[in-house]
Amino acid sequence: MNIAVFASGNGSNFQAIYDATQRGDLQANITIVVCDKPGASVIERAEKVGIPTLVCSPKEFASKAAYEQEIVKELATKKVEFIILAGYMRIIGEVLLKQYPNRIVNIHPSLLPAFPGKDAVGQALKAGVKVTGVTVHYVDAGMDTGPIIDQVIVPIGEADTREQVEHHIHFVEHRFYPEVLQRVLTKQTLKA
Numbered sequence: 001m002n003i004a005v006f007a008s009g010n011g012s013n014f015q016a017i018y019d020a021t022q023r024g025d026l027q028a029n030i031t032i033v034v035c036d037k038p039g040a041s042v043i044e045r046a047e048k049v050g051i052p053t054l055v056c057s058p059k060e061f062a063s064k065a066a067y068e069q070e071i072v073k074e075l076a077t078k079k080v081e082f083i084i085l086a087g088y089m090r091i092i093g094e095v096l097l098k099q100y101p102n103r104i105v106n107i108h109p110s111l112l113p114a115f116p117g118k119d120a121v122g123q124a125l126k127a128g129v130k131v132t133g134v135t136v137h138y139v140d141a142g143m144d145t146g147p148i149i150d151q152v153i154v155p156i157g158e159a160d161t162r163e164q165v166e167h168h169i170h171f172v173e174h175r176f177y178p179e180v181l182q183r184v185l186t187k188q189t190l191k192a
């Protein structure tokens with residue numbers, strides 16, 4: 001199945017997903033990486049492995065709909081059937097949701113519905129919780145509100161620093177996301 005990965009930053013999850021496709025653990029082809037932040041490291045990561053990128057900043061468009069229409073057009077040329085968000089820091093709008101119904105998933109660094117939105121790790125530390133985790137969910141019009149597909153727990157140790165918790169969460173994400181995606185995409189293929 002042809003997939004697009006959307007990311008805004010470092011792209012370590014993109015890398016983990018790409019590596020899983022190369023090992024054959026995730027049966028999918030990443031045909032494009034979409035990035036809304038010129039200069040983000042994910043662009044270099046994609047270029048390094050020869051995956052086409054679409055880098056476009058929403059600021060250059062008259063509206064969110066116009067921005068997403070441009071993306072949809074590009075995704076069509078790359079025959080994208082499914083969208084994977086991996087650190088894409090924007091709410092998905094109507095245009096993409098309509099074009100890819102139940103075909104957009106996201107990863108979030110908390111046990112949703114706890115700590116949605118930005119800085120989930122900071123929110124968890126502030127709340128003093130002893131366990132947090134990672135959630136993979138379908139995307140709807142809200143912020144981290146779509147149906148949950150799977151979750152995994154990450155404990156927070158008494159003396160853990162923010163960096164340690166973030167590192168642990170990333171470590172878990174890099175294994176968990178490709179594995180969940182393989183299950184989701186297999187289901188999609190059977191449905192089709």
Ligand code: GRF
Nearest residue numbers: 010011012013087107108109
């Ligand atoms: C991840 O922690 C993910 O859960 C969140 O954004 C972060 C992206 O990290 N949505 P990276 O760019 O993949 O390294």
